Amino acid sequence: MAFHFRYENLLRYRKQLLEREQCELGKILAQLQKVENEYNELEQLKTQYDKLLDERGENGISAEEYILLMENRQGLEYRLSQMERVLREWRKKADIQRQKVVEAKKNVETLETLKNIEREEYRKEQNRREQKNSDEIAILRNQGATYEG
Numbered sequence: 723m724a725f726h727f728r729y730e731n732l733l734r735y736r737k738q739l740l741e742r743e744q745c746e747l748g749k750i751l752a753q754l755q756k757v758e759n760e761y762n763e764l765e766q767l768k769t770q771y772d773k774l775l776d777e778r779g780e781n782g783i784s785a786e787e788y789i790l791l792m793e794n795r796q797g798l799e800y801r802l803s804q805m806e807r808v809l810r811e812w813r814k815k816a817d818i819q820r821q822k823v824v825e826a827k828k829n830v831e832t833l834e835t836l837k838n839i840e841r842e843e844y845r846k847e848q849n850r851r852e853q854k855n856s857d858e859i860a861i862l863r864n865q866g867a868t869y870e871g
Contacts, residue, residue, distance in 0.1 A: 725844045733833040740826040747819040754812040761805040768798045 727733065775791050783791075 725841050727837045727840060729833055733837065736829045736833060740830050743823045743826045747823050750816050750819050754816050757808055757812050761809055764798060764802050764805060768795065768802060771795045771798060
């Protein structure tokens with residue numbers, strides 16, 4: 723008789739849940755990376771505007787051009803502040819999903835540990851049965867040899 727783990731279906735189900743949670747984490751991390759890239763691009767653009775303002779300020783700039791550059795810079799600052807909020811939200815989602823993955827892994831590992839323990843107990847029981855059968859055969863052989871002699 724082969725070993726059969728009584729919670730094999732549950733173990734398979736929990737492994738599927740783990741895969742789903744890992745997949746979801748991958749999606750969240752991809753989106754987080756996208757948002758981080760957008761944020762970095764906006765920061766670079768803001769830095770370029772700052773340099774442009776400094777250069778134009780040194781060489782003299784008209785009031786209209788100064789106002790236009792400052793409005794664009796302020797618009798970038800506003801977009802950056804929005805992106806910071808979005809980044810925080812995605813980072814929070816990623817942290818929550820990481821916890822879900824950790825929990826799902828623990829659930830799988832717990833069942834795998836139980837499966838290994840039960841497999842080892844089954845193996846020991848099989849060895850005891852085999853030894854018992856071997857001992858009984860040896861006893862019967864000895865008894866048969868005693869009766870014949």
